[in-house]
Amino acid sequence: xxxxxxxxxxxxxxxxxxxxxxxxxxxxNKIYGLLGRNGAGKTTLLNLITNKIFPTEGEILVDxxxxxxxDKPLSxxxxxxxxxxxxxxxxxxxxxxxxxEFYPDFDINYAEALSEKFLLKTNKKIKSLSTGYxxxxxIIISLSCNAPVILLDEPVLGLDANHRDLxxxxxxxxxxENPRTIIISTHLIEEAADxxxxxxxxxxxxxxxxxxxxxxxxxGFCVSGGAAAVDKFIAGKNVLGTDVLGGLKTAYLMxxxxxxxxxxxxxxSKLDLQKLFIYMTNS
Amino acid sequence: xxxxxxxxxxxxxxxxxxxxxxxxxxxxNKIYGLLGRNGAGKTTLLNLITNKIFPTEGEILVDxxxxxxxDKPLSxxxxxxxxxxxxxxxxxxxxxxxxxEFYPDFDINYAEALSEKFLLKTNKKIKSLSTGYxxxxxIIISLSCNAPVILLDEPVLGLDANHRDLxxxxxxxxxxENPRTIIISTHLIEEAADxxxxxxxxxxxxxxxxxxxxxxxxxGFCVSGGAAAVDKFIAGKNVLGTDVLGGLKTAYLMxxxxxxxxxxxxxxSKLDLQKLFIYMTNS
Numbered sequence: 030x031x032x033x034x035x036x037x038x039x040x041x042x043x044x045x046x047x048x049x050x051x052x053x054x055x056x057x058n059k060i061y062g063l064l065g066r067n068g069a070g071k072t073t074l075l076n077l078i079t080n081k082i083f084p085t086e087g088e089i090l091v092d093x094x095x096x097x098x099x100d101k102p103l104s105x106x107x108x109x110x111x112x113x114x115x116x117x118x119x120x121x122x123x124x125x126x127x128x129x130e131f132y133p134d135f136d137i138n139y140a141e142a143l144s145e146k147f148l149l150k151t152n153k154k155i156k157s158l159s160t161g162y163x164x165x166x167x168i169i170i171s172l173s174c175n176a177p178v179i180l181l182d183e184p185v186l187g188l189d190a191n192h193r194d195l196x197x198x199x200x201x202x203x204x205x206e207n208p209r210t211i212i213i214s215t216h217l218i219e220e221a222a223d224x225x226x227x228x229x230x231x232x233x234x235x236x237x238x239x240x241x242x243x244x245x246x247x248x249g250f251c252v253s254g255g256a257a258a259v260d261k262f263i264a265g266k267n268v269l270g271t272d273v274l275g276g277l278k279t280a281y282l283m284x285x286x287x288x289x290x291x292x293x294x295x296x297x298s299k300l301d302l303q304k305l306f307i308y309m310t311n312s
Numbered sequence: 313x314x315x316x317x318x319x320x321x322x323x324x325x326x327x328x329x330x331x332x333x334x335x336x337x338x339x340x341n342k343i344y345g346l347l348g349r350n351g352a353g354k355t356t357l358l359n360l361i362t363n364k365i366f367p368t369e370g371e372i373l374v375d376x377x378x379x380x381x382x383d384k385p386l387s388x389x390x391x392x393x394x395x396x397x398x399x400x401x402x403x404x405x406x407x408x409x410x411x412x413e414f415y416p417d418f419d420i421n422y423a424e425a426l427s428e429k430f431l432l433k434t435n436k437k438i439k440s441l442s443t444g445y446x447x448x449x450x451i452i453i454s455l456s457c458n459a460p461v462i463l464l465d466e467p468v469l470g471l472d473a474n475h476r477d478l479x480x481x482x483x484x485x486x487x488x489e490n491p492r493t494i495i496i497s498t499h500l501i502e503e504a505a506d507x508x509x510x511x512x513x514x515x516x517x518x519x520x521x522x523x524x525x526x527x528x529x530x531x532g533f534c535v536s537g538g539a540a541a542v543d544k545f546i547a548g549k550n551v552l553g554t555d556v557l558g559g560l561k562t563a564y565l566m567x568x569x570x571x572x573x574x575x576x577x578x579x580x581s582k583l584d585l586q587k588l589f590i591y592m593t594n595s
Contacts, residue, residue, distance in 0.1 A: 066472045067444050148595075161350050189349045189499045191590045201557075216472045219502070223557075274484075274506075307474045312431075 032057035032210050033078065033178065038087035040073055047073040048234045051087075057177075058208035062225035062242070064218055066310050069231040071214045072111075075180050079108045091178065107132065107176035109167045111183055115155045121166055122151040125173070134175035143169045143199065147192060160187030168196055172203050178210045185217060193217070197224050219303035228302065232310050246300045249283040254295040262295055270308035281308055315340035315493050316361065316461065321370035323356055330356040331517045334370075340460075341491035345508035345525070347501055349593050352514040354497045355394075358463050362391045374461065390415065390459035392450045394466055398438045404449055405434040408456070417458035426452045426482065430475060443470035451479055455486050461493045468500060476500070480507050501586040511585065515593050529583045532566040537578040545578055553591035564591055 033055040040048040048070045055061060065071045076082045078089055080096045080103060088095055091102035115124055121144065128135040144151050147165045149158075158166060164186050171179050185193045201224055204211065215221050222242055230238040238245065249269070252259055256278040259271075269281040281304055291297055316338040323331040331353045338344060348354045359365045361372055363379045363386060371378055374385035398407055404427065412418040427434050430448045432441075441449060447469050454462050468476045484507055487494065498504050505525055513521040521528065532552070535542055539561040542554075552564040564587055574580055 066474055067442070067470075159350070187350075190501050190586050191349055191594055193499075194590050198555075216476075217500070218473050272481075303473050307477050311474055 030057045031055070032092055034090040035074075035078070036088050036090070038074075038077060038089065039085045040070075040077060040082070041085045046085075046234050048077070051231075051234070051236055053229060053236060053239060055210060055212070057210055060204065060211045060213065060224060060226050062218070062221050062228045063212050063214040063231070064228055064306055065214075065231035069310070070234040071231055072182055074231070075108065075110075075182055075212070075214065078180065079103065079106055081108075105176055106178040106180060107171055107174045108180045109171045109182060109184060111186070113155065113163065117154070117156050119155055120152055121149060121155060121158075124155060124166070124170065125151070128170055128174055132174040132176055136173050136175060140169050140173035143172065146195060146199070161189065161192065164188055165192065165196075172199060175207065176209070179212070181211065181213045181215075183215060184213065185215065185220075193220060200224060218306050219301060222302040230306065230309065237309065242302060245305065246302065248285075249281065249300040249305065250286045251279055251281050251298045251300055251304075252291070252295050253277065253279040253298065258292065258295055262292065269305065270311075281305065313340050314338070315375055317373040318357075318361070319371050319373070321357075321360060321372065322368045323353075323360060323365070324368045329368075329517055331360070334514075334517070334519055336512060336519060336522060338493060338495070340493055343487065343494045343496070343507060343509050345501070345504050345511045346495050346497040346514070347511055347589055348497075348514035352593070353517040354514055355465060357514070358391060358393075358465055358495070358497065361463065362386065362389055388459055389461040389463060390454055390457045391463045392454045392465060392467060394469070396438065396446065400439050401437060403435055403437055404432060404441075407438060407449070407453065408434070411453055411457055415457040415459055419456045419458060423452050423456035426455065429478060429482070444472065444475065447471055448475065448479075455482060458490065459492070462495070464494065464496045464498075466498060467496065468498065468503075476503060483507060501589050502584060505585040513589065513592065520592065525585060528588065529585065531568075532564065532583045532588065533569045534562055534564055534581045534583060534587075535574070535578050536560065536562040536581065541575065541578055545575065552588065553594075564588065
């Protein structure tokens with residue numbers, strides 16, 4: 030069931046098109062990865078969905094309603110941005126109470142339980158938090174507000190590996206108990222590959238891929254081994270790219286694997302979403 | 313051959329010990345990963361090696377010389393920090409020229425070639441660069457200065473996946489042509505696992521692991537499959553941690569694998585440095 034409809038969106042800043050004729054339909058209660066290089070147009074798209082900026086052309090509907098200056102669809106969305114909009118003197122605890130004002134379903138008990146798990150001190154001022162803890166504070170608000178749509182822009186910025194792991198687990202747990210439509214924009218693609226169902230890839234303001242991660246990864250494979258043997262095997266095949274380390278070579282192929290055609294000594298492995306992304310979006 | 317000797321270093325800030333009796337010997341021309349959670353003491357250690365701060369106890373030698381207020385060992389080190397020490401009006405191009413003043417072996421041609429690969433505009437002011445390009449600028453200085461020791465503190469902060477990939481490749485290329493002692497402190501452990509030879513793990517100011525990545529990863533394995541079958545298999549074994557996704561379970565074990573003991577239906581895979589790190593450093 031389509032929940033967010035992005036119809037022929039173009040957004041120009043001066044003469045430069047940040048997005049060009051982008052159309053995507055997002056289903057209710059799915060987790061999407063919004064992937065793209067720095068400057069590909071990801072944040073512009075999120076800003077358009079939340080009506081922080083206006084499109085040059087096209088329209089965006091959330092649950093059937095146009096988002097332009099319209100509280101009904103906008104109240105259904107929580108947008109975690111890189112920016113901080115809280116007053117300087119506000120503490121984490123008081124931000125939770127304000128969350129309840131804006132989002133009637135905000136779950137303060139859950140926010141406090143998450144704060145304990147992440148060791149976030151709720152009596153601290155938000156502006157005094159480190160980069161990692163600012164992200165954690167915003168992650169907690171996102172998961173606790175119970176908005177039907179959550180947009181997360183670089184949610185794991187500054188988090189150490191343990192906190193990223195905890196975030197992914199809590200997101201999946203929270204989503205399984207209370208499914209929502211979630212869009213995650215991130216540069217840590219391989220880590221996110223485990224939690225996103227669909228990947229939307231932007232390149233220079235255009236959608237170049239929009240499919241389930243499972244389907245994307247099933248369309249190709251990797252082959253590793255001695256450079257000469259790999260070169261022989263991949264000749265004439267659809268090669269996305271290769272990595273060489275000493276005499277060892279790994280090639281990334283976008284085509285169906287014929288197991289019987291693989292010579293002894295070559296190792297076949299699954300495609301890796303991040304590597305695939307890198308080769309698709311390199312200029 | 314030992315090149316950097318860290319001997320019984322303790323560093324207190326007030327009553328709090330950021331580092332406690334840390335001793336490590338770093339060999340010449342090896343790549344080390346300095347791993348630890350936020351607040352574990354990584355940056356404190358790098359600041360001590362470069363004499364930006366003084367130890368409470370212990371001493372640090374570089375190529376036999378104590379680093380305390382001593383230009384000889386300090387001139388052998390380039391330290392890429394999160395901070396920016398360049399004047400506001402300085403451009404990238406002029407910073408390269410200054411690099412040559414401080415580091416006689418600074419390779420301006422290489423710095424310019426790298427700038428082209430990363431699409432860094434060298435006529436831009438350093439302070440006007442985005443977070444990602446500030447990191448790229450500092451990466452380029454680090455690789456071009458040809459100091460015998462390079463310390464990199466979170467070098468990939470803000471970089472997209474393509475630029476991280478390019479950085480790892482250029483680092484390996486540069487290192488293979490001109491071996492140096494390199495210490496990389498990073499939260500992106502799984503990506504760094506391919507380029508670091510030795511991992512030094514700090515937890516609460518103490519070294520809890522210091523070994524080659526190959527040796528660390530050979531000491532354990534992962535097992536995945538149906539939760540009940542995995543639970544039966546791991547009973548009584550040295551389990552670092554487990555992940556559950558639906559009915560599937562993955563367990564991380566720190567012990568020798570007996571291939572014959574693995575029942576049908578369970579999948580064995582190699583240990584993953586980041587997961588291992590997470591389970592070792594969780595509180």
